[in-house]
Amino acid sequence: MIATIVSALFPPFALIFSGYLFSRVHNNPANIETVLANFSFKVAVPALLFISSWEASLPESIEWSFYGAFYGPLLFVFLITLLLGRLGLWGKVLKGPACASLAMQASYSNITIIGIPVVLHLLGNGALVPLMLIIVVYDIVLFLMGTVVAELDNANRRSLLMVLSSLLLSLVKRPVTAALIAGLGLNLFDVTLPGPLGDSIHLLGQAGIPTALLVLGMKSLGMGSIDAKWRLVLVMGLKLILFPLLVGYMAFSVFDLPYLQAATLVVAASMPIGISALIFSASYGVMEREASAVIVMSNLCFLGTFGFVVLFLELIH
Helix, strand or coil, X not given: CHHHHHHHHHHHHHHHHHHHHHHHXXXXXXXXXXXXXXXHHHHHHHHHHHHHHHHCCCCCCCCHHHHHHHHHXXXXXXXXXXXXXXXXXXXXXXXXXXXXXXXXXXXXXXXXXHHHHHHHHHHCHHHHHHHHHHHHHHHHHHHHHHHHHHHHHHHCCCCHHHHHHHHHHHHHHCHHHHXXXXXXXXXXXXXXXXXHHHHHHHHHHCCHHHHHHHXXXXXXXXXXXXXXXXXXXXXXXXXXXXXXXXXXXXXXXXXXXXXXXXXXXXXXXXXXXXXXXXXXXXXXXXXXXXXXXHHHHHHHHHHHHHHHHHHXXXXXX
16 A cells, blocks of 8 residues: 555656756746746646546536535535634634635645545545546535635625626636636537647646646745744644544445445545645635645655554444
8 A cells, every 4th residue: 555655646746856856956946937837827737627627527416425425524624724714823814815725725635646546556446436426526616615715805895796796707717717617618518629629728738737746846945934834734634634534424424325435535535635726826826835835745744644544444344
């Protein structure tokens, strides 16, 4: 199992380290980081999300107990993080995009790059179906939740119609959420794209994760300047400990799901923080260094916390 986790972590960490080294040795990395970040977060990653939501095999019917066991705890952790931000318990009162960024960090699992190989090795090929049921709507749910929270603070003293129109405009004008909505719309209406256009977007999307990981490594150069490092520890505690614990309780005790489904949800919830937390922060230009740091640190801490998840699943099975 350790070998599987290390093999899953090695490729993304190699790119992160490459970006870090590049920033260390290059004379003026800031300009290059800005250009690469703009390309990744505004072009390549949206293309990837568009293709993913367009080609996703959406479930024909909603299994409320299955989704409730995962998204119920996710919503709870998301809201708890927001509440702590509102009360100033993160060191200062956080609002809007900054608060939404922390909530994304505390609830966004790296289900694809790390999760898929780990789940398949631990639970077998049968776990791929329930995992994909989570993956196909994961980005849509998290990015929409984050965007709603980020934009609501700008809605003070305005009519409901103005608030809704402002929120809709924000969803449409931001490349990440616009790509998700567009891809989902084409998916729901079974629209196909001309071959060359679809192939071009596919090719562009393939650059999304590698460039985002390089940017993550570049931004990690500024970890030492982050204030309130204890905040990173609390975010990791919410993500790596509280989130999987709640999912395990809901899946096994409250909804009594079949073992394979419940175990898949627990493993998915226990994954380290995903790169999309940084993508969201970058889309609003807030807490980018902090998001980069907590993503790297959570992936390292995951090597220790995941052992307890494996032990729990073996005991309950």
